[in-house]
Amino acid sequence: MDKFDIVVIGGGVIGVSIAYHLARFGCRRVLLLERGQMGGGTTAQSSCILRTHYTVPENVALAKAAIAIFNDFPAYLEDPEAESGYIRCGFMLVAGEGSRAAALREALAVERRLGLDAREIAADDARRIHPLVQFGDIAAIGWEPEAGYADAYLTLSAFARAVRLHMLSRVTSYALLLIILTAAVAVVGRGSLAADADASGHLLTYLLLCLALFVASLLVSTGYVRTVVMIEVAALMLDVTMSHLPTSLASLTSAAVHVGSAGVLTAMMLVFGWVRLGRVVSYR
Numbered sequence: 001m002d003k004f005d006i007v008v009i010g011g012g013v014i015g016v017s018i019a020y021h022l023a024r025f026g027c028r029r030v031l032l033l034e035r036g037q038m039g040g041g042t043t044a045q046s047s048c049i050l051r052t053h054y055t056v057p058e059n060v061a062l063a064k065a066a067i068a069i070f071n072d073f074p075a076y077l078e079d080p081e082a083e084s085g086y087i088r089c090g091f092m093l094v095a096g097e098g099s100r101a102a103a104l105r106e107a108l109a110v111e112r113r114l115g116l117d118a119r120e121i122a123a124d125d126a127r128r129i130h131p132l133v134q135f136g137d138i139a140a141i142g143w144e145p146e147a148g149y150a151d152a153y154l155t156l157s158a159f160a161r162a163v164r165l166h167m168l169s170r171v172t173s174y175a176l177l178l179i180i181l182t183a184a185v186a187v188v189g190r191g192s193l194a195a196d197a198d199a200s201g202h203l204l205t206y207l208l209l210c211l212a213l214f215v216a217s218l219l220v221s222t223g224y225v226r227t228v229v230m231i232e233v234a235a236l237m238l239d240v241t242m243s244h245l246p247t248s249l250a251s252l253t254s255a256a257v258h259v260g261s262a263g264v265l266t267a268m269m270l271v272f273g274w275v276r277l278g279r280v281v282s283y284r
Helices: 013-024 057-071 073-077 099-113 123-129 152-194 199-220 222-242 247-280
Strands: 006-009 030-033 091-095 140-144
Touching: 006 013, 013 030, 013 152, 057 073, 057 099, 073 152, 091 099, 091 123, 099 140, 123 140
Parallel strands: 006 030
Antiparallel strands: 091 140
């Protein structure tokens, strides 16, 4: 049975964003559960407005950070093809006389204290922005020029793609680490044979290198450990057997064995890595 560190329920924009950030900040086993179509819930019904007009300062700060992300979405996801469909068109709010106008002005003040461009504008300025609206009975008009709207489907797709790319990059890095360590096994091991090292020293060298491979494999997934150790122990036994062959032939055969095992391990990690990544954005 597969084990995961964190399970995210809901495959909308928020759920996929959470899965991406968990992977980005180091969580290695994330499962995202969605009972229907990705983005088929409230994400599909969202107006996708990006604004900072809130009365609670913490909400304003979160919204400010979110808009900063959408302003440079590809750079944030480290994916030049990422798109969010963000259109900066501004956001206008109106209120009548009395408590509503006071609440609007208070919210605008909260935004300004946090460094945002949020201000009250006159009716004439509002008409130039939106000439189809009648402002005769309006007491206060708020304007956020940096606000706008995005495309929910594009945003969700970009986050889902970023999860896969980020985790694949990590798996590939670990695969390269295993290749380097496997090559070290071949080089150091053959060097000890070529120098006619005693059997105990040769065995100790291999055991230490196999231990390094074991630790490196733990970084990827415990599911790969048994395979790594079995392949390297088999290579060790083959090397001991070949110690009676001419050094050049033994070296060539051993190198072929270790390079081949590195290729097999890399292919396994990439293939099984993609299988696991596919589950990140699928229904379970």
